[in-house]
Amino acid sequence: MPEAKHPDDDASGVQIDMISAERMDGKTTMEKIRTILDGVREGNIVILESGLTPDEESRLIEVTMTEISPDEFNGIEIETYPQSQADDSSLLGRLMGREETKKLTVIGPANQIETLHKDETLISALVSRK
Amino acid sequence: MSDVGLSESGWVHRADAPHGAEDRMGLLTNLKDSISRAASTLFSEEDPKRIGIYGPPNAGKTTLANRIARDWTGDAVGPESHVPHETRRARRKENVEIERDGKTVTIDIVDTPGVTTKVDYTEFLEHDMEKDDAVRRSREATEGVAEAMHWLREDVDGVIYVLDAAEDPFTQVNTMLIGIIESQDLPVLILANKIDLEEASVQRIRNAFPQHETTPLSALEGDNMDEVYDQIAEYFG
Numbered sequence: 001m002p003e004a005k006h007p008d009d010d011a012s013g014v015q016i017d018m019i020s021a022e023r024m025d026g027k028t029t030m031e032k033i034r035t036i037l038d039g040v041r042e043g044n045i046v047i048l049e050s051g052l053t054p055d056e057e058s059r060l061i062e063v064t065m066t067e068i069s070p071d072e073f074n075g076i077e078i079e080t081y082p083q084s085q086a087d088d089s090s091l092l093g094r095l096m097g098r099e100e101t102k103k104l105t106v107i108g109p110a111n112q113i114e115t116l117h118k119d120e121t122l123i124s125a126l127v128s129r130k
Numbered sequence: 131m132s133d134v135g136l137s138e139s140g141w142v143h144r145a146d147a148p149h150g151a152e153d154r155m156g157l158l159t160n161l162k163d164s165i166s167r168a169a170s171t172l173f174s175e176e177d178p179k180r181i182g183i184y185g186p187p188n189a190g191k192t193t194l195a196n197r198i199a200r201d202w203t204g205d206a207v208g209p210e211s212h213v214p215h216e217t218r219r220a221r222r223k224e225n226v227e228i229e230r231d232g233k234t235v236t237i238d239i240v241d242t243p244g245v246t247t248k249v250d251y252t253e254f255l256e257h258d259m260e261k262d263d264a265v266r267r268s269r270e271a272t273e274g275v276a277e278a279m280h281w282l283r284e285d286v287d288g289v290i291y292v293l294d295a296a297e298d299p300f301t302q303v304n305t306m307l308i309g310i311i312e313s314q315d316l317p318v319l320i321l322a323n324k325i326d327l328e329e330a331s332v333q334r335i336r337n338a339f340p341q342h343e344t345t346p347l348s349a350l351e352g353d354n355m356d357e358v359y360d361q362i363a364e365y366f367g
Contacts, residue, residue, distance in 0.1 A: 054313035055283070057306045061247055062279045065272040068249055070265045075248030079302050110248035118300060 014045060014112070014127050021050035029056050033063050040076055040109050041067070045127055051080050051105040077113040079123045080105040178225055178236040179366050182286035184278065184311075186303050187214040187244030189292045190323040194349035195241035198362075199223045201355065207241045213257045215271035217243045220281050230363035237366055242281060243274030245303055282310060288317040288366045295322040295330035295346065299338040308339060317365045322346045325353060 017039050024032055032052065037060075039046045052060060060078075068075050081103045106113075106123060117124040183191045195207040207223050209216060223239045249271045254264035282289070289311050293299050311318045320339055322332040326348040336344045345361050347354040 054306070054310040058279050058283055058310045061245065061306070062276045064247060065249070065276040065279075068268070068272045070251050070268060074250045075246070077302075078247055078306070080305070110250070115302070118302075 014129060015043070016045045016047060018047045019049065021048075024048065024050060029059055030063075032056060033060050036060065036107055037063065037067060037076075040107055041073055043109055043112065045106065045108040045113060048105040048107070051103055073109070075110045076107055077110050077115065077125075078105065078107045079115055079118060079125060081120060081123065178238050179287040180222070180238045180240055180285060181288045181290055181362075181366055182220075182240045182242055182278075182281055183290045183292060184242055184282065184307060185244060185292035186294075186297075186301065187246055188212070189244065189294045189297075190349050191244065191292045192217050192241050194290070194292055194321070194323065194347075195221075195223065195239055197349045197352060197355065198228075198239055199226060201359075202226050202228055207239065213254070215244060215249070215254075215267060215274065217241060218267070218270040218274035219243070220274070220277050228359055228362060230360060230367075233363070233367070235363045235367040237362070240281060240286060242278040243271065245275055245278055245307055247303060249275070282307075283314070286316065289319070290362070291318055291320045292323050292349075293320065293335055294324050295332055295335060296324050296327040299335045304338070308342075312341075318342060319361050319365045320344045321358065323349055326351045 019035065024035070027035065033056070036046050036048075057078075060076075064076050067073055106125065108125075108127065112128050114126045114128075115123070116126055183195050185191050192208050192210045196210065199205055199207045203223065203226055205223070208221050220243065221241045223241070226237050226239050228235045228237065249268045251261075251264040251268035254267050255261065259267065291308065291311070293304065308318070320335065320342045322330070322335045322344050324330055325332065325346045332344060332346045343361075345354070345357055347358050349355075
């Protein structure tokens with residue numbers, strides 16, 4: 001996050017950026033991806049209130065791959081609750097030309113975040129310092 | 131030979147101006163024939179559907195692509211390996227003709243690199259690789275994943291999603307990819323591969339993706355391939 005203050009001492013802790021749906025609403029796909037990857041490459045954990053659309057997720061994977069660099073950036077760990085299969089509005093949304101965004105999404109540097117457990121209702125992750 | 135017909139551009143042309151009912155009938159008959167020929171060309175020579183074989187690294191995608199290609203064309207698609215990211219470029223095998231119940235389904239098979247959100251070259255060092263080779267392999271792997279995502283968005287008409295039945299299917303990459311495929315309304319066939327392994331659980335995959343049918347197989351041993359071909363014909367024919 002450009003306007004956020006980063007601790008000078010990286011070892012002092014792990015920064016968590018919780019980004020509201022409102023903040024992401026007006027952004028284009030690439031602006032969203034840059035917001036996420038800039039934060040993650042700083043070593044921050046980024047939490048999105050409203051998640052990404054499938055197309056945005058696809059592009060996030062693609063852009064992440066282009067930025068991976070040996071001994072510098074290994075990629076991302078991303079976790080989100082799966083879409084409820086009983087959610088009829090998803091199909092309706094697609095028919096209406098809208099893409100549903102997923103629920104709360106957590107993204108962090110692959111070398112700092114490890115998923116311990118995940119199911120439909122719980123994501124448990126271990127976050128370590130750089 | 132008639133003096134009236136449709137040119138390749140579709141415009142009606144004639145050598146001499148037609149006169150009378152006979153000429154008009156000839157014009158109509160020829161128009162009808164031409165439209166019929168054009169329709170026949172449109173539908174019978176339709177390009178084969180491109181079916182992407184997707185899944186996480188080491189699920190057995192290339193083993194499956196090779197099994198299908200060898201069974202129906204006699205050729206392989208690419209080298210198989212237990213080292214992750216052996217496939218680092220999408221490879222297309224064109225015009226694979228699969229015969230089911232007297233009918234032939236023609237598809238192009240696209241074997242894609244395993245999709246992941248992270249690539250760490252140090253993991254390749256564990257497979258007796260020198261650092262330079264590991265770094266090169268990881269760079270190629272990242273390019274391959276990006277390429278696979280591009281194919282998925284732009285260039286495939288259907289997806290065979292391959293999972294290792296001995297591994298936990300409930301991963302973020304699987305959830306995201308199935309979501310991406312569903313959002314594009316692509317037909318998807320989920321295959322639970324490696325059922326020859328003792329720890330394989332097809333039910334675990336069925337539970338993870340209950341909205342889709344899951345078909346078990348061992349691409350390595352060739353187990354249950356008849357059902358897989360039935361499903362391919364049904365989903366992509």
